[in-house]
Amino acid sequence: MRSLYLELTSKELERKAEQLEELASPCRLCPRKCGAKRREGERGFCRAGWRPWVSSYGPHFGEERELVGHGGSGTIFLTGCNLRCVFCQNFDISQLYQGREVSVEELAKMMLELQLIGCHNVNLVTPTHQAHAVVRALIVARDHGLKLPVVWNCGGYESVEVLRVLEGVVDIYMPDFKYGDSEVAEKYSSAPRYFEIAKEALREMHRQVGDLVVEHGVAARGLIVRHLVLPNGLAETEKVLRFIAEEISKDTYVNIMAQYYPTWRAHRYPELSRRITPEEYREALELARTLGLHRAGPH
Numbered sequence: 001m002r003s004l005y006l007e008l009t010s011k012e013l014e015r016k017a018e019q020l021e022e023l024a025s026p027c028r029l030c031p032r033k034c035g036a037k038r039r040e041g042e043r044g045f046c047r048a049g050w051r052p053w054v055s056s057y058g059p060h061f062g063e064e065r066e067l068v069g070h071g072g073s074g075t076i077f078l079t080g081c082n083l084r085c086v087f088c089q090n091f092d093i094s095q096l097y098q099g100r101e102v103s104v105e106e107l108a109k110m111m112l113e114l115q116l117i118g119c120h121n122v123n124l125v126t127p128t129h130q131a132h133a134v135v136r137a138l139i140v141a142r143d144h145g146l147k148l149p150v151v152w153n154c155g156g157y158e159s160v161e162v163l164r165v166l167e168g169v170v171d172i173y174m175p176d177f178k179y180g181d182s183e184v185a186e187k188y189s190s191a192p193r194y195f196e197i198a199k200e201a202l203r204e205m206h207r208q209v210g211d212l213v214v215e216h217g218v219a220a221r222g223l224i225v226r227h228l229v230l231p232n233g234l235a236e237t238e239k240v241l242r243f244i245a246e247e248i249s250k251d252t253y254v255n256i257m258a259q260y261y262p263t264w265r266a267h268r269y270p271e272l273s274r275r276i277t278p279e280e281y282r283e284a285l286e287l288a289r290t291l292g293l294h295r296a297g298p299h
Contacts, residue, residue, distance in 0.1 A: 001213065001215060001220040001221055002147075003147055003148065003149045003150065003171055004149075004150075004168050004169065004170070004171050004221070005138060005142060005150065005168065005169050005171075006142070006147065007168065008168050008169070010139075012168070013135070013138070013139050013142070013169070014139065016135055016165050016166070016168075016169060017132065017135045017136050017139060019165045020131050020132035020135055020162070020165055021132045021136075023131075023132070023159075023161070023162060023165070024038055024039075024050070024131070024132040025037050025038040025039040025040070025050070026038075027044050027129075028159065028161070028162075029082075029128060029129055029131055029132070029159065029162055030046070030082040030128050030129060030157060030158065030159055030162075031082075031157055031158070031159050031193070031197050032044070032045050032082060033159075038050045045082060046080040046081055046082045046129040047080045047097055048079070048080040048129045048130055049101060050133075051101045051102065051103065051104070051133060052078070052101065052102050052103070052104060052106070052107040052130060052133040052134070052137060053078060053079040053080055053097075053099050053100070053101050053102075053130065054076060054077065054078060054079060054099050054100065054101075054102050054106075054107065054110070055077040055078070055079045055093040055098050055099035056076075056077050056099075057074070057075060057076040057077065057110045057113075057114065058074075058075065058114075059071065059072030059073065059074060059075075059114070059117060059118075059119050060072055060073045060074075060075040060123065061073075063075070063123065064219070064224060064255055064299045065217075065299060066212070066214050066217065066218060066219040066224075066253075066299075067120065067121060067123065067151065067172075067174075067218075067219050067224075068120070069120045069217060069218040071117075071118035071119050071120050072118070072119050072120070073119060073120060073121055073123045073151070074111075074114030074115070074119030074120070074121055074122050074123055074148065075123040075125055075153075076107070076110055076111070076114075076122065076123065076124055076125065077090070077093055077099075077125045077126070078099075078124065078125060078126050078127055078129075078130050078134075079093055079094075079097055079098065079099030079100075080093075080094065080097060080099075080126070080129055080130075081093075081094035081095065081126050081129070081155065082128050082129050082155065082157055083155045083157055083189045083190065083191055084189060084190040085155075085178075085188060085189045085264075086188050086189070086264060086265040086266055086268065086269065086272070087188070087230075087260065087262060087263060087264055087265070087266040087272055088263070088264050089259075089261075089263055089264075090125075090126075091263065091264040093126075094126065095264070104133060104136045104137045104140060105137075105140055107133065107134070107137035108137040108138070108139075108140035108141040108144065108146075109141075111137065111138070111141040111146055111148070112141050112144055112145065112146055114148070115145075115146055115147065115148050119148065120148065120149075120218050120219075121148050121149045121150070121151050121171075121172065121219070122146075122148050122149070122150050122151065123151040123153055123174075124150065124151060124152060124153055125153045126153070126154065126155065127152060127153070127154060128154050128155070128157070128158060128159075128162075131162055131165075131166065135166075135169060138150065138169065149171035149172055149219070149220060149221065150169065150170050150171050150172070151170075151171070151172040151173075151174055151219075152166070152170045152172070152173050152174060152175075153174045154173075154174070154175050154176070155175065155176050155178065155189075156175040156176045156177050156178060156194070156197075156198040156201060156202070157189075157191050157194060157197055157198065157201075158175065158197070158198075158201035158205075159201075160200050160201060160204050163201060163204045163205060163208070164204065166208075167208045170208070170209070171209065171220070171221045172209065172212070172219055172220075172221060172222060172223075172224060173205035173208070173209055173222075173223050173224070174223075174224040174225075174226065175198070175201065175202065175205065175225060175226070176225075176226045176227070176228065177198055177202065177225050177226070177227050177240050177244070178194065178198070178227075178228065178235065179191075179194050179195055179198075179234075179235055179236060179240070180195055180235065180236030180237065180238070180239025180240040180243070181195060181236045181239070182194050182195045182196060184234055184235075184236065188234070188269070188272070195236075195239070199243055199247070202223070202225070202243075202244070202248055203247070203248070205223050206223050206248050206249065206252075209221050209222050209223055210222055210223070211223060211249050211251040211252060211253070212224055212252075212253040212295070222253070223248075223252060223253065224253050224254075224255065225244060225248075225252055225253065225254045225255070226254075226255045226257060227240055227241070227254060227255070227256055227257065227284075228257045228259070228260055229256065229257065229258060229260060229276050229280060229281055229284045230260055230272070230276065231260065231271065231272060231274050231275070231276050231277075231280065232271050232272075233280075234271060234272065237256075237283075237284045237287060238287055241254070241284075241287050241288055241291055241293060241296070242291060244291075244293065245291035245292055245293050246291075250291075250292040250293055250294065251294070251295060252293060252295060252296070253295045253296075253299070254288065254293055254295065254296035254297075255296075255297075255298070255299040256281075256284050256285060256288060256296055256297060256298060257298070258276060258281045258298065260275060260276055261275050262274065262275070285297060285298075
């Protein structure tokens with residue numbers, strides 16, 4: 001299966017880059033619509049500027065097995081985030097802003113290097129606030145032979161307007177679906193209306209790419225949803241899984257994750273200050289089975 005962006009003409013891809021640049025300054029790339037004039041050096045909630053901002057890149061073997069295959073997932077960790085999760089396991093990148101600004105050409109070279117060393121995809125980690133720069137780099141990389149599928153590895157707090165521009169660019173959408181309650185999301189991730197926004201985003205992602213297609217053991221196209229089980233039922237797992245089963249597809253590939261641990265600022269919240277129990281995780285898996293999500297589980 002050919003990567004979707006290979007089917008676009010140069011003019012079509014250029015137009016998408018221009019549309020995203022228009023949305024990036026004043027910034028409306030995420031649902032916050034903070035309006036930062038990034039072309040002029042202003043930095044909004046995510047703290048990102050105009051140029052790409054990268055923490056690290058390389059083959060990753062800790063992702064879902066269908067992304068890893070035998071050559072690894074070609075991850076590019078982009079600095080900054082449009083969420084502020086108090087328990088973020090990558091807080092040094094997302095909230096302490098570890099990384100450096102690079103040129104579009106440098107970002108394109110990273111993509112090409114990941115292909116050269118045998119990775120199965122370009123896995124863009126937290127790309128939402130840098131969508132304009134990512135697509136600019138993709139244009140350069142495609143012109144130099146990039147063919148790998150693009151993975152949009154995001155927090156689920158996405159603008160449908162931006163997602164529609166990305167149609168035909170992204171092969172695999174991989175959002176977190178963190179919460180089934182927006183008040184909880186605002187408290188722990190500074191994300192107003194998270195549940196409502198994430199639901200609309202998932203609908204749009206699924207409309208574009210459908211359920212996950214795996215070829216020769218490796219993900220080629222489709223939707224992967226990640227859900228991290230939180231202690232004390234704080235993620236409202238049942239609401240999340242019920243929405244996926246009833247309004248997206250029972251064939252949705254859902255990675256129900258058990259690796260929560262209290263890091264970053266979680267110790268300030270007693271209800272988040274412990275790992276989940278085996279029983280809490282078993283309940284999440286049983287919920288998925290009951291709802292008919294046959295591709296849900298630990299991945």
